[in-house]
Amino acid sequence: MRFFETSKKEKSILDLFTYDLTTFFYGEYEEVESHDTEAMFMIVYERNLPWEEMGFLDKVQFRVFFDKNNFTGSNPINVRLLCTKSEVTPDNIEKLFESIVELYGSDDTGMGLWTDEDNIAYDNKTLERRWSIQEGESFITVYFNENGFELNILFLNNIIKHTGKYLNIKS
Numbered sequence: 001m002r003f004f005e006t007s008k009k010e011k012s013i014l015d016l017f018t019y020d021l022t023t024f025f026y027g028e029y030e031e032v033e034s035h036d037t038e039a040m041f042m043i044v045y046e047r048n049l050p051w052e053e054m055g056f057l058d059k060v061q062f063r064v065f066f067d068k069n070n071f072t073g074s075n076p077i078n079v080r081l082l083c084t085k086s087e088v089t090p091d092n093i094e095k096l097f098e099s100i101v102e103l104y105g106s107d108d109t110g111m112g113l114w115t116d117e118d119n120i121a122y123d124n125k126t127l128e129r130r131w132s133i134q135e136g137e138s139f140i141t142v143y144f145n146e147n148g149f150e151l152n153i154l155f156l157n158n159i160i161k162h163t164g165k166y167l168n169i170k171s
């Protein structure tokens with residue numbers, strides 16, 4: 001018998017936010033877009049966050065994919081966090097990068113913390129970073145371009161699976 005055995009919870013990108021993304025479908029949200037193809041149906045749901053996350057993210061979108069040929073699997077879910085009201089500054093993004101690098105290490109190109117290259121990309125509005133996480137089961141992407149700033153969490157359902165929580169999807 002082991003004394004002092006603890007089950008240490010692995011931290012994830014979800015721990016960076018005070019808003020619990022698994023509660024997205026509770027409360028007010030709206031359908032803002034949908035696409036229908038021969039094999040897939042995608043719906044984009046959106047809501048304003050009750051407060052700014054990371055000091056500048058104020059809106060969240062869920063992109064829910066329904067595979068028309070596979071009715072038994074879970075629906076892939078991508079999350080997009082946006083900044084629509086505040087100014088995006090290099091300091092905001094640098095702090096976000098610090099948090100992501102602390103969790104997952106350098107991005108897929110080997111870049112870690114904020115660099116001079118990031119400053120140039122920010123000024124040119126061509127900033128882009130990507131982290132493959134959980135052995136490629138999920139991805140985190142960051143974009144700052146002419147359209148604004150977005151943080152994407154691809155395959156959120158795979159991350160949630162590791163937390164022991166679940167996401168209730170209303171269809």
